[in-house]
Amino acid sequence: MKPPEYPPKPVPGDRVAVLSPSSGLPGLLPLPYELALERLRTEFGLEPVEYPSTRKTNSTPQQRADDLHAAFADPDIKAVLASIGGDDQITVLPFLDRELIRAHPKPFFGSSDNTNLLLFLRNLGIVGYHGGCLMTEFGRPHSLHPLTAESLRAALFTHGPYELRPAERYRDTDRDWADPATFEAEPDSEPAGGWLWHRPERTVEGRAWGGNLEILSWLLMADREIERDVSAYEGGVLFLETSEELPRAEEVHRILRNMGERGLLARFPALLMGRAKAWSFDRPNDLQARRLYADEQREAVLRALATYAPHTMAVFDVDLGHTDPQLVIPYGGLVRVDGPARRITVTY
CATH class of the missing domain: 3.40.50.10740 (Murein tetrapeptidase LD-carboxypeptidase, N-terminal domain)
Structure with a gap:
């Protein structure tokens, strides 16, 4: 292809x-x-x-x-x-x-x-x-987040490289969209803590593939739109994120394990893992519970990588997916993950 x-x-x-x-x-x-x-x-x-x-x-x-x-x-x-x-x-x-x-x-x-x-x-x-x-x-309530707005403008209107930047603060909790007061105030946020790097010894440049982990698991089950010959993904940059349904860490590991058994994980020398959504209206976790959820998800991902893709570089808490701010990832477009410099550059 x-x-x-x-x-x-x-x-x-x-x-x-x-x-x-x-x-x-x-x-x-x-x-x-x-x-x-x-x-x-x-x-x-x-x-x-x-x-x-x-x-x-x-x-x-x-x-x-x-x-x-x-x-x-x-x-x-x-x-x-x-x-x-x-x-x-x-x-x-x-x-x-x-x-x-x-x-x-x-x-x-x-x-x-x-x-x-x-x-x-x-x-x-x-x-x-x-x-x-x-x-x-x-x-978004009150106004677009500046990082989101900048990324959207670049992806909508420009061609060429765009360097992603880690957010200083992020929002995980939501308010009622039916209430007009929700849109009058800036949403609550908390310190982001930067990206977390795993095996950042090299630089990888490849085409982005992935998306929401739960949706990918459904596509795999339906045998739809995913190449049976996984060599088609060799050298790509995998990016994944989870939704407000808050899948358990064990479920995240099982999905990644199955992708590993299919031979998918080992094809990607780099993984961008979106910041875990850890709050929902059904599960309004407090700060301690949200941090525990994110830690457990990260450990589940690392466990799967250790088994099926031990040489893959990974970056955690990237602001992609169900996050605020949200950075746009060009699906199928070029992504460069520079481990030694701790930089991520996409091509819009």
Whole structure:
């Protein structure tokens, strides 16, 4: 498989598609969504275009696929942005027209359940962008986080290298999106502590592959969009993160163990592990419990690496995935992990 190609970028004034390939949550919780649309217009200079299922709950996989086809085929649409994630985007994949989308490559932004589409695009030869969901990033309470905004602007509008920087502070707790007061104040945050490096003796440059760990496990179970010949991933940079469902450390280890048994882990000489989401409305952990959760997840990852990829370099607590701030990772794009210099550079 040849390396994926970067599609043309939008410029201020362009129209961009706003879709819900997973959950139609904008129809249930409009406040962060409407805020995101306003920021797209006023802070990024882009004109959002909605589609029939964007605000529709319980839309069918075919309806969501139809929206994707319409957005990619429209020459006036210069990028496609997901409103949010969900849990059933895997059911949309069989309805997608590969030839239509391959013939009209465009930047796609999304994370979480959008790992499905990002992997689908990579397999078509199109670089996508892991990050930038409307409701979680563009619709962040009070204002966009400066690191998120900078990364989004670079990924949306520019080509070339971009150095990721560790956050000084991060947010793990959330507030009620149905309450207008949520969006009036800057969210609570806590010291981030920097990235943690494992085996940083060398420099690795390769194409990014991965995404949300739970979604990847479903794709593996369904035998969908993942190469059976794992040599196709040789020399790549693996990036992983977990969701607000807070999978137990043992479950994280089991998923990675199964990836190791398939021969996947050993193909990647570098791993970027997103900062663990350790709080949810169902499990409102206090600070001590959140730190314990993150420590246990890190130990689970290291245990799997020790068994299946003992020479892989790893960087933990990178601000990717279910994090605030959130850094955009070019899915299928180049990533350089410089262990001796403790630097990570992506190519947007």
